[in-house]
Amino acid sequence: MLPGSARILLYRCCIQSRFYSKISLPTRKIAIGLGIGTATICRLRTLKCDAEHHDPWLLVPQKKIIEEKSTAMGIINLPVTLVAVTYTTIRKILRCIGLFIRFSPLLITYPLTKIEAFENIWWRILLWSVQNSGPTFIKLGQWASTRRDIFSKKFCDRLSVLHIQTKNKRFFRDKKKILNQVFGKEFMKMHGDRVFINIEPYSIGSGCIAQVYRGVIDVGEFEKATGKQIPEFEGRATQKIAIKVAEKDVDKQIELDLSILRSGAWIMQQIVPSLWYLDPTGALEQFEMVLRRQVDLSNEAKALKKFSDNFKPKETGIRFPIVLGYTEKAIVETYEEGIYINKLVAEEGQPELQLTARQSQAVRRRIALLGARALLKMIFVDNFVHGDLHPGNILIRFNDSENNLRGVHKAPKPENILKRGFDWFRSLVNWRSTPKIRFTDSPDLEDEPTLVLLDTGIAISETPKNLHNLKSLFRSVVEKRGYEVGRLLLTQSPFQQCKDPERFCRQVEKLVLKARSEKSLRTLNISALLSEMFTIVAEHKVELDSAFTTVILSVMVLEGFGRSLDPDLDLFQCARPYLLNVFV
Numbered sequence: 001m002l003p004g005s006a007r008i009l010l011y012r013c014c015i016q017s018r019f020y021s022k023i024s025l026p027t028r029k030i031a032i033g034l035g036i037g038t039a040t041i042c043r044l045r046t047l048k049c050d051a052e053h054h055d056p057w058l059l060v061p062q063k064k065i066i067e068e069k070s071t072a073m074g075i076i077n078l079p080v081t082l083v084a085v086t087y088t089t090i091r092k093i094l095r096c097i098g099l100f101i102r103f104s105p106l107l108i109t110y111p112l113t114k115i116e117a118f119e120n121i122w123w124r125i126l127l128w129s130v131q132n133s134g135p136t137f138i139k140l141g142q143w144a145s146t147r148r149d150i151f152s153k154k155f156c157d158r159l160s161v162l163h164i165q166t167k168n169k170r171f172f173r174d175k176k177k178i179l180n181q182v183f184g185k186e187f188m189k190m191h192g193d194r195v196f197i198n199i200e201p202y203s204i205g206s207g208c209i210a211q212v213y214r215g216v217i218d219v220g221e222f223e224k225a226t227g228k229q230i231p232e233f234e235g236r237a238t239q240k241i242a243i244k245v246a247e248k249d250v251d252k253q254i255e256l257d258l259s260i261l262r263s264g265a266w267i268m269q270q271i272v273p274s275l276w277y278l279d280p281t282g283a284l285e286q287f288e289m290v291l292r293r294q295v296d297l298s299n300e301a302k303a304l305k306k307f308s309d310n311f312k313p314k315e316t317g318i319r320f321p322i323v324l325g326y327t328e329k330a331i332v333e334t335y336e337e338g339i340y341i342n343k344l345v346a347e348e349g350q351p352e353l354q355l356t357a358r359q360s361q362a363v364r365r366r367i368a369l370l371g372a373r374a375l376l377k378m379i380f381v382d383n384f385v386h387g388d389l390h391p392g393n394i395l396i397r398f399n400d401s402e403n404n405l406r407g408v409h410k411a412p413k414p415e416n417i418l419k420r421g422f423d424w425f426r427s428l429v430n431w432r433s434t435p436k437i438r439f440t441d442s443p444d445l446e447d448e449p450t451l452v453l454l455d456t457g458i459a460i461s462e463t464p465k466n467l468h469n470l471k472s473l474f475r476s477v478v479e480k481r482g483y484e485v486g487r488l489l490l491t492q493s494p495f496q497q498c499k500d501p502e503r504f505c506r507q508v509e510k511l512v513l514k515a516r517s518e519k520s521l522r523t524l525n526i527s528a529l530l531s532e533m534f535t536i537v538a539e540h541k542v543e544l545d546s547a548f549t550t551v552i553l554s555v556m557v558l559e560g561f562g563r564s565l566d567p568d569l570d571l572f573q574c575a576r577p578y579l580l581n582v583f584v
Helices: 002-014 025-052 064-076 079-116 116-131 134-144 153-164 175-183 187-195 218-228 250-271 280-295 297-310 340-346 361-380 417-428 462-477 483-490 501-516 526-539 544-565 571-579
Strands: 198-199 208-216 238-247 323-326 330-334 394-398 449-453
Touching: 064 198, 064 501, 079 116, 079 250, 116 134, 116 153, 134 153, 134 250, 134 280, 153 483, 175 187, 175 238, 175 330, 187 198, 187 208, 187 218, 208 218, 218 238, 218 323, 218 501, 238 297, 250 526, 280 297, 297 323, 297 330, 297 361, 340 394, 361 394, 361 449, 361 462, 361 544, 462 483, 462 571, 483 501
Parallel strands: none
Antiparallel strands: 198 208, 208 238, 238 330, 323 330, 394 449
16 A cells, blocks of 8 residues: 555545546556655655664664665766766775885884884884874774774784874864854854854864864853853853864765775685684774764764763763754864863872872762763663773863852963972972862862763664673672673674683683682772783684673773772672662
């Protein structure tokens, strides 16, 4: 039976017409064909809408209907397609030649890495080559550094340097055009001078996909011009903002590189059958899904909004930037000040980092618990996890307030040479003093911390099945059922080639018992244990789901800085309340 829209169209075209009997047979056929064609289009649109109703944060492949539509359009526009294919092929060849010139010397000299003196030099050249090969290869290196279930610990540690790579500052050339795209046509002409008090001409931060620029807006003028009322801006005259802008033509460069990598992965899989376990084509598909999300900045903006809905600062102590406007190429959000979390865990001999490290133990413990509870809430309550947690994306503020009270401390004050010299001398003679940092007027009040999480370009949801498996895994660890943990890892692996399942499960059981039998949590290092778990998984060729791996790595990061702040932090004990309804 035809859909309702087609029946209505036929009725209006034919049945309702009093001249229906006078319509010629060819005309009737055209009308019927038009109705059926419309029904087909409606059906295709319905299917496409259904495909888009799935959770956009799941790491699943795109629906095939989109590919079929693209293929059909390519056949219709055959001449244009042929020209485009020829042009793309030439670009691919030139790009391959450039990459070959850059990486072939490294491939030839790889055996020399067995010599200790040459190894560091080789890795430095490799990292430099990756950093200068464009966003795709930088992101590929960053992603590979997180796949400890596939690659060795040493390899992942070396590539982890790519997480902190930076670029030179860029001049903000098309700011009016970009802001018009975000807030509406002619916005800058009509309201720009009144809304934007200042926009700094050069970027203050950069990644491989986007540049970040800083500015200041007049809150009243912004609300009048846009019609948006931001509750958090109440009582403020001005507000600092961050404008994140995607690099020009970054999507085209990434598309070209991905097509080259796909071809390379397929060829390698055919030439070296032993790479079948690593599944380079499947791994590349997962990487491609993550990368495409980050290129489209609207995904990051939507994730920020969702995280902000999930975490109310007054209730949770967790804050995210507020999105003011966005497109696929740009985001305008609040500029968040604070202290990078690594400054709270300063190392000995670094007095310049110890300004905030002298916080009282009670405050440090609260910060550790804030991070742990936030992550557990993301995983087990919201099923919406920040997939790119590292110290560069976590800020700390003290005595944060919606009204910007006088006691708020957001960043350490700049220190002069005399102050640094005094701190160095005090550390040299081991002169300890009581904490001097108080950010409220009353000495009886302790600092109240707030964590600010940035850069939500990678946000992940688990399928209901995977979420249940993850909860089961955590509960099995909490209850010291290590053999069950091994069995779960085997049965839920998307691909595994384990030749000795019994030995694998026993190794996992031994590791879990070791973790849960430590008498003092101060001697327990969950990150080291998880690294050992990845080693076991790689040894037995048991691949882990990429979303699961991302969650585990987020656990490692939060546990790492949490344990540095509070050595007695037990992440698994914190997880108990979230696991009470799980039956395994």
